[in-house]
Ligand SMILES: Nc1ncnc2c1ncn2[C@@H]1O[C@H](COP(=O)(O)OP(=O)(O)OP(=O)(O)O)[C@@H](O)[C@H]1O
């Protein structure tokens with residue numbers, strides 16, 4: 001079989017991709033520098049009240065970090081964020097799998113899911129407060145409600161889009177329905193699920209701040225309200241930047257997961 | 272000497288789209304199909320598109336229910352999908368997220384074989400189809416011919432008694448296809464599994480088969496069963512030059528041409544009844 005080697009596509013060029021990634025990182029740092037520079041320049045005519053320079057924000061960041069205030073607030077926010085988000089993953093993925101795997105069940109619930117997904121979740125906050133109070137329970141429910149639908153819908157679509165031919169192949173080897181679920185439907189839905197998780201994560205961060213502002217003031221939301229209402233603008237930017245960092249960290253780690261989940265797709269190999 | 276057929280198809284009928292409205296509402300796809308496949312025999316099913324070859328294969332493997340008649344495996348049991356019967360599909364149907372090794376292992380995993388045995392058997396059959404060294408590749412990294420050899424290895428690794436193959440080489444280029452036909456013949460000569468092979472290529476059918484079953488459409492039924500009395504192994508001599516091959520091929524070709532000509536939508540092409548002015552110039556002189 002001398003020709004076989006020639007027929008194989010070239011192996012993914014990991015080294016080249018590595019170099020490129022380094023290049024992108026460098027460019028990103030340059031872009032960050034330019035944004036900070038523009039911010040600084042804009043802050044000169046605007047004044048410290050309207051737009052403090054990043055040079056004024058940085059010491060506040062350090063100060064709040066030193067006092068422990070920032071860490072405590074971040075820890076409290078992350079607790080709410082991850083509780084709600086985990087709950088959303090657990091319920092979203094299981095319900096999505098069931099809806100995708102059991103046709104009539106999915107077809108029945110689909111319309112309700114889409115109805116909920118297109119209703120602004122803020123509309124439910126007074127009800128949630130009424131039912132769960134102002135404490136952490138209510139906050140977790142709010143985060144869950146903001147994040148669950150993209151996860152559910154993506155999982156559902158992923159399972160639904162399973163190649164029917166693969167299911168028949170598995171059945172021809174004697175696979176039981178549960179094995180078809182586990183070995184065919186779930187892995188083929190995985191890239192969709194991870195995309196859902198990424199969208200859900202971004203929404204969960206939003207949900208966390210909304211929850212902290214609309215119920216008892218805690219965490220980073222509390223800092224936002226505190227510094228915002230008292231016009232301590234330089235300090236106000238500290239929780240904002242922290243939220244930015246949290247969002248980026250989550251989204252980047254999920255992107256890495258997404259690449260892994262779809263590594264068998266030819267499209268991921270080509271770049 | 273065994274006289275019990277491996278697969279006994281008895282007066283089988285099939286309807287589609289019947290719903291609850293009785294047989295009249297659906298399409299009769301197969302009617303009164305009867306034939307037997309003996310243990311270790313290589314049978315090819317040929318016939319015009321839509322005559323129910325795939326449907327028949329699905330029923331023989333227990334993937335879809337039989338509406339009329341019955342199919343018996345080993346003369347006793349109705350078909351049920353499982354390790355005793357391997358399936359090879361035209362579109363390969365490999366799991367794209369699994370490597371070659373893990374694809375071939377898959378049916379063994381389903382059966383709950385222990386990991387060591389899975390690996391060892393998968394490796395054996397990967398070698399048999401000439402893919403040693405490609406165990407860790409993903410399907411999209413392989414050519415079509417290689418993917419189909421993975422499909423073949425996957426079916427063989429289960430240790431099946433029957434192999435169902437539905438136009439397995441139809442998507443391959445002519446050269447790869449010929450290579451695959453020889454590879455399959457070699458493997459079959461070595462382990463004599465019972466094969467039911469669907470193809471549209473008369474050359475392929477005559478090269479591979481002990482017997483060719485010709486089917487007719489609307490509703491699908493057996494038209495004729497032909498023995499292929501050419502000596503094996505057939506890749507060792509100029510098979511296509513043999514007078515038996517030429518005669519059988521001409522006979523089958525003529526039968527299929529007539530069947531197609533009997534269908535109104537193709538009649539104009541072949542100058543049968545029903546052609547019209549507009550297509551007049553296509554009529555053979
Ligand atoms: N699931 C189904 N529902 C309704 N009709 C079907 C179904 N499967 C097959 N048919 C019909 O049954 C007939 C036979 O189909 P089948 O796929 O068995 O033909 P075939 O001989 O394999 O054709 P080809 O050579 O094109 O593969 C066709 O008319 C097809 O439209």
Ligand SMILES: [Mg+2]
Nearest residue numbers: 324325326437
């Ligand atoms: Mg077919």
